[in-house]
Amino acid sequence: MTLPRIALIHFHLESNRAAPITDRADFAAQRLVIGEAFAADVAKVPPVVSAGTRGFMDSLGAFEPVPVFAAFAGAGGMMDGGFLKELLQVVRDRLPADVDGVYLDAHGACIATDDEDPDGTMITLIRDIIGPDTPLVTTLDLHAHVSPAMIAGADFIAAYRTNPHVDQYDRGVEAAGAMQRLLTGARTGRALVRLPFIPPSTTLDTTRGPYGEMMQDAVARATGAIWNVSLCAGFSVGDSAKAGVNVTVTADDAVQALATAREIGQRFWNARQAFQIRLTALEDAITLMGDHATPRIYGDVADNPGGGGRGNTLAILQAMLAADVTNALFGMLFDPALAHEAAAQGEGAVFRAAFNRDETYAESGKLTAEVEVLQVTQGPVACRRGLYAGGQQDLGLCALLRCKGVLIIVASIRRQLCEPAFVERFGLDIGDFNTVVVKSRGHFRAGFDEYFPPAQVVEIDGPGLTSPELSRIAFAKTPRPIHPIDAGVMWHAEDSGDVAGVVAAPDNG
Known part of the structure; x- marks a missing residue:
């Protein structure tokens, strides 16, 4: 029996327009494997692939993988346009036109220096190569900015349902199920509804609160003729031309999909006032750190590397040192020059450390202080x-x-520091600390919840490129007017929406 040949592509960058440009070297530092190198990773047991791709491969059944490329850079600034063109050429060179299907594991909130919709450009190119009838399924991050080009080119879209994200594997499994249906001849209609609304990032916890309620309702609608409902809040500080909450529905028919998307979109819009941020002032956080009766974890949410933050603002650390906070852990500070100097000094050395010596961004700050080198490590960390x-x-x-x-x-x-193994690799017990400060927006909650339940989580209002206080973001490309940046924004779901794919003929019987 001839196995279906399924192409695999992993393309992942969440772009913050205010952050430094993300170039080829940034991808290479995290994950960049093309052609034969990607094929070698796919062939390993277990395969060295993203969680979504692993879920897809585990669930599809017997198939022949056709690995094209994997390019992952997490979150950063706009993608260098030259490198985007390089990856598009890789697709032209390495994606056979006669594959039986394509799985694209994408983020969905990428911006390039010369392209406002690289995810849509990638999907359009794939569709141009494989033709109109070959199945193309994709998974996206919950913070994706879905575009009409994306729903036009992809037969099926499934975005994460959890924030903090813990269901990437499950969405790969779901994409595999959709691929199986498409390979047997099923076809889909898709719809996209976008709201003029940017919810602040700290309001997007799906385990509780208004977004959790909205997500639960949306997911429950994916039954019968509705294949999938994806409720993406978008990337609040990305400053994308596609910004805004977006509802994407895959169904048997685009008319059904649009009706469902409009219903969900209207419910979300009606609840917009419930998305209110509650940050703790730095001076109040420092006071809490002096309370040794209750251990707490503090999120430096405005300097989240997972959202394009520089990961090196010093305001919170400086306040902790000035207040003589004790039994505290702070991390991770992105400062390559200091890390290398500490390694050169050696474990046990005491020296005057210049923090951020090479940084030019004013809000990052500078600090010179005496430090002791306790440990130096290098290499990958197994995450749990x-x-x-x-x-x-x-x-x-x-x-x-x-x-x-x-x-x-x-x-x-x-x-971002959202994984306890990043701390444990130093032989530290997180439970020994009274104060843990992490440069992360929300994913630390899922990583550290075994130590710190929600009542012991504090989100600090500090400086940085990922502040939930949207009034501090210099939006340039975001469509206006948009709530809550602008007052008096009006929107009605029945006036919105794009559709693609199958549109059933009206029943005139």
Whole structure:
């Protein structure tokens, strides 16, 4: 029996327009494998692939994989247009026109220096190569900005349902089920409804609150003729030309899909006032750190590397040192120069450390302080919780420093601290600390919930490129007017929507 040949592509970048440009080197530092190199990773047991791709491969059944490329850079600035063109050429060169199907594991909120919709451009190119009848399924991040080009080109779209994200594997499984149906001749209609609404990032917890309620209702509608409902809040600080909450529905028929998308969109819009941020002022957070009766974890949400933050603002650390906070852990600070200096000094060394010596962004700040090098590590970390569970992450060269009563993890690869193994690799017990400060927006909740339940989580109002206070973001490309940035925004679902795919003929009987 001839096995179906299914192409695999992984394309993942969440773009924050205010952050430094993400180029080829940034992808290479995290994950960039093309052609034969990707094929070698796919062939390993278990395969070295994204969680979504692993779920897809595990569930599809017997098939012949056709690996094209995997390019992952997490979150950063706009993608270098030249490198986007390179990846598009890889698709032209390595995607056979006669494959039986394509699975695209994407993020959906990428911006390039010369393209406002790289995900749509990628999907359109794939469709042009494989033709109108070959199935193309894709999974997206919950923060995706879905475009008409994306629903026109993809037969099936499934976005994450959880935030913090813990269902990437499950969405790959769902995409495999859709692929199986499409391979047997089923066809879909798709609809997209976008709202002029940017919910602040800290209001998007799907385990509780208004977004959790909206998500639960949306997912429950995916039954019968409705294949999937994806309720994407978008990337609040990305400043995308596609910004805004978006509802994408895949169904037997585009008319059904549009009706469902409009109903969900209208319910979300009606609940918009419930999405209110509640941040803790820095001085109040410092006071809480002095309470040794209740351990707490503090999210430095405005400097989240997982949203394109620089990962090196020092305002919170400086306040902790000035207040003589003790029994505290702070991480991860992205400062390659300091990490390498600490390694050169060696474990046990005490020296005057210049934090952010090479940084030019004013809000990052500068600090010179005496530190002791406790440990230096390098290489990948096996992850066990939340966003990265079951995989590996490379933090590059890392140093654990002691400065007064605070232990500081300094890394040479920019990544949010949302995985307990990043701390445990130093032989530390997270439960021993009274205060843990993490540069992360929300994924730390799933990583550290075994130590800190919701009542012991504090989100600090600090400086950075990922602030939930949207009034601080210099929006340039975001469509206006848009709530809550602009007052008096009006919107009605029945006036909105794009459709693609199958549109059933009206019943005139």
